[in-house]
Amino acid sequence: MSDIAYVNGAYLPLAEARVSILDRGFLFADGVYEVAAVVGGRLIDNDAHLSRLENSLRELRIDNAPPIQTIANVEAELVARNGLSEGLVYLQITRGASNDRDFGFPSGTTPTIVAFAKKKNIVASPAAETGVKVLTVPDLRWARRNIKTVALLAQVLAKQAALDAGCQEAWMVDRDGLVTEGSSSTAFIVTKADALVTRPNSPAILPGCTRKAVQSLAAREGLTIEERGFSVAEAYEAKEAFLTSASNLVLPVVSIDERPIGSGAPGERARLLRSLYIEWATKPVATR
């Protein structure tokens, strides 16, 4: 983690960053967050992240957060103060701390805003070369997964199950046997007919910012995209699989439940889309 964090208006050393034990984020997971990548000292695709943040706040009726431009300024300032050239910025907004633990919304609280930064090799990522292994697990989450809340326990357990099985990501599967998404990423497969398949946006998944950008880059390349659910069985038979997220951009998936996907090596489409995404994300916005 980088040294300087942000808490409610103050930039301070991470070790001194504190919130109240009565904060509703801590007590009820009553809050939302965003993670945006930094490459070349710039936040990547951050307008998309900020607009999803606004949507998450609206969905949870946290209506007295500062204007989104103020939030954007905090993120940029955090990048500058940490001298971050490549990595991630995490930002969380909760409904705040009141003086009691009532389930109903308290009146008169102000949202708690915290942010911190982390150095990470995002572009020159070893996982992009090797690909990642995926384990499928039941999707145990609630019904409003399009909101990016800090209620992440199902994803924590899913990711740990994957790690315990020697994998790097979990793909969660709904009651109909269809993959919803990764524990912290969007899931894609490439069919034998060369179509990119990913689940359509709905309350069943988080609308991935990277997913959206990758879909338009794929369309620009003339690739076929099918927005539909796909089963675990279909994924096993896919020509390729990959995942997308702000923290990993595009990563090839080389096995699912220990079955090699395609040749068992990173696929051609995943490699292409990763390089197109990096090129797009690092260009000045006006020239994209």
Ligand code: PMP
């Ligand atoms: N789905 C879930 C459940 C996630 O946590 C994430 C990571 N935020 C994603 C998808 C990917 O979203 P994005 O591309 O916006 O990082």
